[in-house]
Amino acid sequence: MLRSVSEEHGNIAIGKSLKEINADAPFDTGLEYGCPARGTWNIVHTGFLVPECHEVFVCAANCLRGVVLTAAEMGTIGQFSTVTIKENNVLDGNMEELLIDGVTSIIKKLKKKPRAILVYTSCIHHFMALDLDLCYKTLRKRFPKIKFTDCYMNPIMRKSGMTPDELMRRQLYSLIDKTDKKDNGINIFGNNYATDESSDLVRLIRSSKYKLRDITYCRTFDEYEEMGKSRFNIAYLGVAKKGLYDISNKLDQEAIFIPISYDPNTIKSYLKTLADTINVDINKFDFKEDEALTKLKEAKKVIGNTAIAIDYTFTPATLSLAKLLLDYDFNVKKIYIDSIGEKDILDEIKKKYSDRDIMFYPTVNVAMRKNDREQSEKYLALGQKAAYFTDTNYFVNEVECGGHYGFDGIKRLAENMIEANSKEKDASILIQKKGLGCNCLL
């Protein structure tokens, strides 16, 4: 079995080959390392998708530091406030009082009152059994013109129940009221990025009688609230799935989950499901499949046998993407992924490409800090973490699939790979910026 040069030079052999990798327990757990790729959005970035809102975080100082500077770096510190928990609050048990009085005091000082306030509580509230109902009931009574919702910065729950990211995608829509006055609206649900206008998904919806809504389009709180009128919610990111069903149920909307995939048949199947639901004749719809796959072949010609690394932040369908690239004979060599949800696809790759030298690596294992990043050959990376770990400036700088979907997504991927393969970027500058696509004052 071939190993990377870095592993030959005394680094810790943390990588697993395609043969060795097991979807149920891919890597040992233990202490965790955080690589300096910061493009994925956090709960501050996502919260600010609600127009005309103000965010208030209630936590200990160390938890506040990262979020307040997220807001400062994206130029929204004027819509951001904090309440600091200290030891005396823990000992006195006055956490409710601190939250209520803190938020009240903040609101009184804001010259322009926000339409909505997202109040983020933290792990400490969870353990101290904060009476959230009392807090929100009191705040709503005090400020009837402002809408409040509960958001959470409780990473201690990331291994049990809904993760903070899943919760955020749900709570993002919790300020929308249920209405019986439904119209021909369809919401794309749970995305940080607007889905491309050229994507199969958006084209399909635009070709129907339905009006497309998306939180990323909303510039006013009124527009945001209008999402309650839509009949359908469509999500394609796994992290949005739980919220999709909860919110659709609450708002009496129909939920459609069509997860992102890079498999042509799966893409067509999901789009057919959607087309049937919104009464579009799928046989008359041009998927532009040939265009996309031709572009992918062109990318292969240009990129040739250059080694390719992919990380899980690039797209949630990491292994589906890897399989597509393998199917088109790209030299996929490294996959950075901490847990594997696409078990069936991994099995397919194992069956079909057992002879290929594909290595899997965790991103949080402490060995990843120690091991050399320098590679003995050029790498084209798909994703920021892959770029960091392979120490390459040839990379596609996207996270969370960047709003691409379907065959159009494949076409854009191919175009981006061709460009990234020939033009170096400064990874050390680009990947350290938080919230790719948000304003950044750095």
Add this chain to the structure above:
Amino acid sequence: MRQIQTFTSTYTADVSGVPSALYELGGMSIMHDASGCNSTYNTHDEPRYYDSKSMVFITGLSEMEAIMGDDQKLVNDIIKAAKELKPRFIAIAGTPIPMITGCDIEANARVIESETKIPTFGINTNGMHSYVEGAGEALLHYAKAFVKKNIKKKSNSVNILGATPIDFSVNGQIESIKKFLESNGIKVISNFALGCDIDEMANAGEASVNLVVSSVGIKIAEYLQNEFNTPYIVGVPYGNQMKQDLIKAIVGASFATPSFISDIGNKFKNEKIYIIGESVTSKSLARYIYNKYGHTAKVISAVELGNTYHGDIVKNLNVRDNVALEKFDLHIEDEDNIAEAIKDAKMVIADPLYRPIVPSKAIFVNHPHEGFSGRLFRKNILNLIDIL
């Protein structure tokens, strides 16, 4: 109301102060935390992170581990990582949830040290104090473990104590202090701990005097004073006058040495000039302004003072002469109280993120501080040792 920041930022917390202080020393710093502390630290508090291999990790504490009090996982994970990575020492810093569940960080450290034979410090941070506490404690633990005893003193020599990027960024300020001292015949034995050398740090007991350049250095200075009978002086030399004063102070240092920055005393006139920030660097800047322009500025220390006192507002300060603040200065950690204190300001010198609470009529002088605004204004942080 106290404990709220409606418009401004918050300071680097104690838990980030620990790895910051120990970053260059070959150890493994572990934050006993679920998630978030690591990214906060390595994004906003640590400019050296991208290219270096310093070992800073989190335990990834989960809900069930916290509820069940599963310290064994913490111990096992650290031992396993230590066996792979072979650090010189291990430092474990606590966060809010371990504090609530009563996790005995120090006991766990002893278990790990016993098993690995690697010096291990349990540092009782809880994420509710500023970096001054965490970094100060970390340097203190390090000194106790690694500074050699029974060492002969060298005259006209110093250690520089309390240097971290949180107060000094990475623009060469500590190196400038070192060059200035050595060009004036003062030997710099060691620097704790920015651009430092671990062999030199082991000889810190040789110094005839310790120079505390931020409140982070006060705890270790007190330790070295007790252990090696080494007096310490407090301040950062901005401008020629202070540089000359510093040399005189070092050469003639004794336990009665007056501070070279905190002697405005009765000359203080309330000119409504305020400097907000960390006490030692801010007080040093106030002294420079007095030397250069004859104006007296009031310092508002917005973080702990670095000694054993914890409090929000110190009135009638009764601190030792060699701790930075004077009686007319203030120690205020809350936005509302700071805003109240500066409401009559004619000039405010502070980090740009304080701007929203500064009266519009006041002149505002940007003085970026990584401890407050992180990397946001890093490019604008000046090497004041060289340019003043």
